[in-house]
Amino acid sequence: MAEAGSEEITNPAEAFLASARQELEEVRGKLGEIDLLVEQSQGEVDKLAERNASVAAKVHQLQANFDTVPRDDIRSVYEEAQDAQQRLFTMRGQVEKLSSDKANLERYVDFLARTVALLGQTDGLQVSAPALMSDSVIQQVISAQEDERRKISRQIHDGPAQSLANLILQAEIATRLFEVDQDKAREELASLQQTAGRAFGQLRDFIFDLRPMMLDDLGLIPTIRRYLDAIREKTGLDINLVITGTERRLEPHREVLVFRAMQDVLANVREHAAATKVKVTIDIHEMQVRSVVEDNGRGFDPQAVGEIADAGQGQGLRRLHERIGQVGGSLDIQSQPGEGTKVIFFIPTGD
Numbered sequence: 208m209a210e211a212g213s214e215e216i217t218n219p220a221e222a223f224l225a226s227a228r229q230e231l232e233e234v235r236g237k238l239g240e241i242d243l244l245v246e247q248s249q250g251e252v253d254k255l256a257e258r259n260a261s262v263a264a265k266v267h268q269l270q271a272n273f274d275t276v277p278r279d280d281i282r283s284v285y286e287e288a289q290d291a292q293q294r295l296f297t298m299r300g301q302v303e304k305l306s307s308d309k310a311n312l313e314r315y316v317d318f319l320a321r322t323v324a325l326l327g328q329t330d331g332l333q334v335s336a337p338a339l340m341s342d343s344v345i346q347q348v349i350s351a352q353e354d355e356r357r358k359i360s361r362q363i364h365d366g367p368a369q370s371l372a373n374l375i376l377q378a379e380i381a382t383r384l385f386e387v388d389q390d391k392a393r394e395e396l397a398s399l400q401q402t403a404g405r406a407f408g409q410l411r412d413f414i415f416d417l418r419p420m421m422l423d424d425l426g427l428i429p430t431i432r433r434y435l436d437a438i439r440e441k442t443g444l445d446i447n448l449v450i451t452g453t454e455r456r457l458e459p460h461r462e463v464l465v466f467r468a469m470q471d472v473l474a475n476v477r478e479h480a481a482a483t484k485v486k487v488t489i490d491i492h493e494m495q496v497r498s499v500v501e502d503n504g505r506g507f508d509p510q511a512v513g514e515i516a517d518a519g520q521g522q523g524l525r526r527l528h529e530r531i532g533q534v535g536g537s538l539d540i541q542s543q544p545g546e547g548t549k550v551i552f553f554i555p556t557g558d
Contacts, residue, residue, distance in 0.1 A: 231316065234316050238312045241308055249302055251298050255291065256295060258294075265287070266288050296407055310423050373402055374402055381396050381399060422463065422466060426455075428450060428454050428489065431469060446484075446485045447484075452489075453493075460534075461554060461555075461557055467530070482504030485501070493556070495536075495556055496553070497553050499549065501547065505547075506544045506545055509540045531552055534554060534555060535555045538552045
């Protein structure tokens with residue numbers, strides 16, 4: 208028996224509501240902390256940007272008088288420039304990461320607040336646990352989360368982590384060369400700068416793929432344009448984008464769903480289709496968004512892929528169907544081996 212003053216919650220709905228309220232307060236606290244960190248980090252970025260500009264001016268002055276400047280001064284200025292660039296690069300990355308975390312927490316707070324408000328209207332009602340979330344749904348959510356974590360871990364290992372390891376190695380080589388051959392040291396520093404630029408580009412691409420901040424700021428269509436531009440630059444793929452209807456903002460979760468679906472479809476094109484041309488059409492009607500991705504690749508048998516998914520392999524297609532279906536949308540795949548692929552999906556605008 209529960210002690211007086213500590214009423215036991217036996218109704219699953221009430222227990223879930225209490226848990227959601229507690230989570231909401233905790234996340235609000237974390238949001239306040241991140242908000243402060245973003246402000247502090249942005250101030251540090253501004254200071255580092257000023258320092259980097261000042262050091263860049265020194266480097267330009269040094270280059271103009273390179274033959275008359277003592278070697279120790281040259282070394283000192285280049286080391287200062289390298290340090291300023293690395294600090295600014297690191298701090299900017301931190302601001303982008305914190306800003307992304309802040310945006311995610313803001314959406315989570317909004318979701319929790321709406322959940323608490325909705326459940327608060329049903330206090331006293333008996334809601335069974337299966338009605339809240341079935342075991343199969345829980346398994347699907349956990350499986351999807353783990354797949355995404357594995358994907359992120361692999362991308363970090365193969366991309367930014369490897370690039371940072373190369374940066375450290377090149378910095379050590381350049382430091383040693385300064386005592387032996389300063390011409391080679393300068394060549395190594397130039398290579399180091401190029402490596403840092405590539406690492407920064409990889410990191411920006413990784414952050415964009417993970418959660419493009421411009422999706423929150425500018426909306427769906429500008430973000431898709433930017434994403435397709437990035438694919439063109441990386442792969443040389445000929446992509447034609449056609450926008451029809453009235454371009455406007457949608458509910459945030461619907462914009463995310465359209466963008467993620469577009470990411471998934473284009474990832475399949477890049478990884479499996481061996482296509483040279485892709486046409487992307489987005490038609491924004493009053494009641495729905497219709498998206499079409501058509502490629503001239505090798506094509507496949509959709510029925511065979513569906514059977515593979517039913518057997519527990521190739522779950523990406525199944526999950527894309529499920530995500531779109533959860534908001535009342537639909538997905539249609541038209542393809543034959545050797546004849547390219549056409550993917551059509553509809554998502555209600557919620558208006």
